[in-house]
Amino acid sequence: MVHRVVVFIDYQNVYRRARDAFGLDRSYVNGQVDPLAVGSRLSNLTTDHELVGVRVYRGMPSPKHDPVGHAAAQRQVARWRESPLVTVITRPLNYRAHGAPQEKGIDVQIAVDFVTLAMQGFHDLGILFTADSDLDPAAEAVGGMMGTGAVRLANWWDARRGAPRTVRAGGGTVYTHILRRTDYVAVHDPVDYAVGAPRKPRPPRPDGSN
Structure with a gap:
């Protein structure tokens, strides 16, 4: 019997934990993953599993507060959606007067x-990828x-944190x-989605020139 698998990806959590777990450098490209590749890899770890969907959840930068980040995220999401297996769910990031958006x-x-x-x-097995x-x-x-048998978790191995948490159910x-x-x-995913993104206009010089 073939079991239908859907992978749920908490994208920002997966991205940040990869950077932390593997000591990746500061380039924002490091930590990026291809959702379809993630889904395929997880579903292929066990026989008789068929990937029927990958659902990616992520915050979306504001075009007002972060036009570069917004444009890059839009490019990234558009690429993910090229696969009919990938569904992307976004919600606007919350911006405050102080601190990073959340x-x-x-x-x-x-x-x-x-x-x-x-x-x-909708599926026989849901795999939740998050820490x-x-x-x-x-x-x-x-x-x-x-x-x-209807649920599994996925997590990066982090030698400093040791074994992942244990979740009990049923x-x-x-x-x-x-x-x-x-x-x-x-x-x-090594693509730099910020390449070609609109940049903030430079403020005019004191003499009025650009």
């Missing part, structure tokens, strides 16, 4: 979709209702796929 509502959206699609029979323990209740809910332990540097290299 994602708002992404975790809730992932949790709702992870549980809802499992209950609707965010706030999403553990979603995995626990699916495992509790449908058994631990009387058993949810299996976690551990992805290492070799896996990261295999799914890394």
Whole structure:
């Protein structure tokens, strides 16, 4: 029997954890992953699994506050959507007077979709790729209702942090796929999506020239 697999990617969490776990340099390209490649790699780790969908969740920079980041993100998302298997769900980043912009509502959206699609029979196995323990209740809910065979987690291996957290549901332990540097290299997306993005206009010089 072939089991239908959908991979749910908490993109910003996956991106940041890859940079941290593997000591990647400051280039913002490092840490990027190709969602379809991630989905294929995870679904192929076990026999009799067929990838039927990859769902990517990420915050979207504001064209007003960050036109370069917005344009780059739009290019990136457009490339992801070239595959009919990839669905991208975005929410606007939350900008404050001080500090870096933050994602708002992404975790809730992932949790709702992870549980809802499992209950609707959209897939046989949902794999949740994130290191965010706030999403553990979603995995626990699916495992509790449908058994631990219906849910798995995925996480980068970080030698400094040691073994990933254990999530229990339905009387058993949810299996976690551990992805290492070799896996990261295999799914890394090296494209610089900021190339060609509109730049902020330079302020005029005191003499009025540009």
